[in-house]
Amino acid sequence: MSAVIENHHDDHDHGPAKGITRWLYTTNHKDIGTLYLWFSFAMFLIGGAMAMIIRAELFQPGMQIVEPEFYNQMITLHGLIMIFGGVMPAFVGLANWLVPMMIGAPDMALPRMNNLSFWILPFAFFILLSSLFMEGGAPNFGWTFYAPLSTTYAPPSVTFFIFSVHIMGASSIMGAINVVVTIMNMRAPGVTLMKMPLFVWSWLITAYLLIAVMPVLAGAVTMMLMDIHFGTSFFNAAGGGDPVLFQHIFWFFGHPEVYIMILPAFGIVSHIIETFSRKQLFGYSSMVWAMLSIAILSFVVWAHHMFTVGLPLAAEIFFMWATMLIAVPTGVKVFNWVATMFRGSLTFETPMLFAVAFVVLFTIGGLSGLMLAIVPADFQYHDTYFVVAHFHYVLVPGAIFSIMAAVYYWIPKWSGNMYDERLGKLHFWLSFIGVNVTFFPQHFIGLAGMPRRYPDYALIFADWNMVSSIGAFLFGFSQLLFLFIVIKTVMGGKKATDQVWEGAKGLEWTVASPAPYHTFSTPPKVD
Amino acid sequence: MSGGSYYVPDQSRFPIFMAVSLFLLVMGASSTINNLDDPTSNSVYILYSGFACLFLTMFFWFRQVIKEHLAGLDSNQLKQSYVYGMAWFIFSEVMFFAAFFGALFYVRTLAVPWLAGEGSKGAAITAIELWPAFESSWPVMTTPDQGNEYDLADKSMAWPGWSKALLWLPLWNTIVLLSSSWTVHLAHLGLKKGNRKKFNVYLGVTVLLALIFVGLQALEYYEAYAHYGLKLNSGIYGSTFFMLTGFHGFHVMMGGFMLAIMLARSVFAGHFEQHDHFGFEAASWYWHFVDVVWLMLFIFVYIL
Ligand code: HEM
């Protein structure tokens, strides 16, 4: 997309307010984006610390450092915090920073609601974390909170958990409505739908998924609340309900949720690969169609998480084929990324390293997903470490690598400074090695039959578990380097040019670095 | 997509106040619910203060938005944002109800027959072992465990047959709610023609009908509890019945409240113009949505 900015001077009526109230009262999409990103970083570190506890316990067979009860709380909180506190807010933060700048809008469509969607999040996670100190401990039923573990057998803190999920959901829904409205209503003249940058497209689709499924999650936790405290029997067979009903409702939310965590990554990676290949992205419109088909299909595959609960045969077959169908548009995307790089003038700055690693490692996760989608095979794999390996491959070197790539790619625009390339590359290689050493062996121990969600295991799994734990420590501690790099960049460094990257295209690269507090107060002209 | 400049409000205190209110609200709600059988617990006051703060914040926030509107700060583009925003909000509400309707369809067509032994695998076999006496029917009057854990109802809310149709409250509720959708539409037509009196009168009638609906619904619940023995804990039928109608009733109250505010704004402050009245339109969309949900309830919860 090429853009001509009519009046480039953008006289800004006022900059940010001083002090803490700037952050508390802000209606500025850049401020709110920054808040989301820092919040998600904090959650990433807290959730990461929990992962370190988990891997330390699993370093050797036998019970070493935590009680089984506490172990269960750790895996539950780790999952919830990483998904709802780490990945999702990071993407919302990126959407806040980038969507208005990419489409030439002055801000998000509903700026005050934007502030509200952020500020309820810290409260939600405060409630969730405070449950650690409550009688009976924190939630211990896994991030999927299956009934009756989460109803009949749950600790009292489940009530707090339920309400904190409600708040997270409200935050996501408001954030998503804001994104949809911004994209539908605020595009500068000339930014037609099929000229929108792919990150914007990916978020339009993601936001639609969010608005469709977060209320279903709210329904699920509401039914739990009623079953626990008010005598209903949604998930209790003795009263005519069915615990499997919980799983259906949960996964009707849960599977689109995993795409919520990967579609924005698709958008990010497309931009980065395009820039560092110095070529036009291969197959723009097929990228859009692929994302749309993935999003639509994601509503009809949920029961692939439930193959072993005793579904009718017809359902197993339907959900198996529907799931496999998703591999087609996913394959289109991977093909297009590779085709974009083919014969490009490639350079491998840190964002590109993360993006290329994304393509390779996410594909590994997609392939293990295909294996899991085969019903008879899944009877073996289900609830083993193979599943853990699968979803960590799509989420860590998938979603999280894309977030890190995005930070390296856009931080010069945000802060006005270049990050330290040498340190960035170091961070990449440590993370890349760490992630593979952690999760690749989990395929082996999973195929060999090690069940997930236990603090102890049989001796035959000992070697690979130790390897996995060493990888996890490496990956975990490398992230402190990331924190250091980000802080260093924000504090100073080589000044970034406006375009930052030689091959970068798009409206956000036409404004100054750092981006002025208000951009595109009058819409730019795009042709 | 107009070329004009879009109104981006300055810093605002409302959102953070609202966030704190919500925090108080859910902390209060969680601890109240966890201490339901402890009469000495004071958590309910946290809940009340959360509600109070929430209402206050919303009052001042909306007042601010209306003021900005009257000051002419909002462009057509901003109005369009409100239109899209409201539409997507209603869509999210649709999906919330979809979860409960989904649960209803699932238990009716799959779970309950399986519990009674239909099919040959998993659930069916377990259920036959555990509860051999259970027979599948809808409404489920006797739970699989024969009411061990649950208070069985004597009578359900289902269609009573033509002879008793006129005494059947849900029918009246349907009539009331459908007419209210019509009257709110008439009010809208009045406004569009610049006939304020017609607008006020029909909007007033709509609010009245909303009140009647809520009253009838309360009466129905009273009957259910007092005369039918049908309670929230009467097994899956009571669960789905009360949760679906309860959430609907709650939405009727919210929608009715919104319409009442619109009425007050029109009567006391002369708000809304012939061609510019999205505040009212948003409330009326919400009202039509609530109406459609009721139709679904009427068909799938009461009649079928
Ligand atoms: C080609 C694409 C994919 C296929 C075919 C696929 C298939 C599957 C299947 C069949 C399972 C259930 C395994 C079991 O529990 O036995 C599963 C689990 C999972 N998948 Fe995927 N998947 C795909 C992509 C993704 C992506 C993109 C994400 C997230 C970004 C993801 C995240 C997850 C998660 C979190 C779980 C485990 C949930 C849990 O039980 O805790 N998957 N996948």
Ligand SMILES: [Cu+2]
């Ligand atoms: Cu899935």
